[in-house]
Amino acid sequence: KQEVTQIPAALSVPEGENLVLNCSFTDSAIYNLQWFRQDPGKGLTSLLLIQSSQREQTSGRLNASLDKSSGRSTLYIAASQPGDSATYLCAAPGGSYIPTFGRGTSLIVHP
């Protein structure tokens, strides 16, 4: 059974800092890994999808990397802004193809 852990659980930083959010998973037989953003009480917005054959994906100030052998993915946020404040979730389907989410990292970027 796939288990996904996200560290840290919460993060509060001043505007402008570069951030690293971590996601680890126990079953490395994943076919992709997806990072999402969730604002309070809202649905999930897809940020980046990394296929199992890829090592990283970039979108604007966001960069996500994937290391299947070590069961880890990181989301790098450059030059953080108050509008980046949200909960960030990663999802990694295991061998059963059932998408498994972590509990998320709650990020606050203060001016």
Place this chain on the structure above:
Amino acid sequence: DAGVTQSPTHLIKTRGQQVTLRCSPKSGHDTVSWYQQALGQGPQFIFQYYEEEERQRGNFPDRFSGHQFPNYSSELNVNALLLGDSALYLCASSAKGRQSYEQYFGPGTRLTVT
């Protein structure tokens, strides 16, 4: 191009009642997945529908059932509601039934059971 839509936005039900939630997938998508998200937790996979069949199921009791229509829209039904069923219910769609495709989520339905 409309994204994933869900209805209703909010719902209040009494313990023991039944509820139906609805989801329309993103245009061009044919696979719909349902998730339950309790406060402070990550979404938990309920089940996935493709070609009007339940394709995968998570660890949820039979009180949770679903349906997919020929136009790919889907319903989630929950019978004999418990207080613990209070949560945000999320629908996600993806394309062509392929497991590697990106999931797009709707805004969710907030269910409160009293």
